[in-house]
Amino acid sequence: MSEIVRTKSTYDKIVQDENTKSEFQPNIKLLYRIAKAIIENNSLGKTALSQKANINYVILMKHLAWLDEKGLIESIINDGKVHIKFGEKGRQFADQLTKLIDGELNFIDR
Secondary structure (H helix, E strand, O other): OOEEEOOHHHHHHHHHHOOOOOOOOOOHHHHHHHHHHHHHHOOEEHHHHHHHHOOOHHHHHHHHHHHHHOOOEEEEEEOOEEEEEEOHHHHHHHHHHHHHHHHHHHHHHO
16 A cells, blocks of 8 residues: 655755755756656656666755655655655646756757
8 A cells, every 4th residue: 555655854864964955956957857757657766766867866865855845746655665756736847847858959959
């Protein structure tokens, strides 16, 4: 059975250890890769997400903390493993972001 949990404390620990919580600004290209990976797989464990998006785990955690702070992702425990997925607001954000970036990439390729 799946259970939605808030794992903000986990994200906060990593971000606070780096003393960057208030200063962190996400990288739009990394947000795009995270969004694409989650959209393509519906939900992913953090390690799998790091691998699919090709992002260093610590950097991924900072971006997940930012997304969580904005209320865009949900953490779900399924069979004892934490999976990340977009909530409704997050899905809208990811759709807009991927359309923007994909549009820019198509424009640049012309």
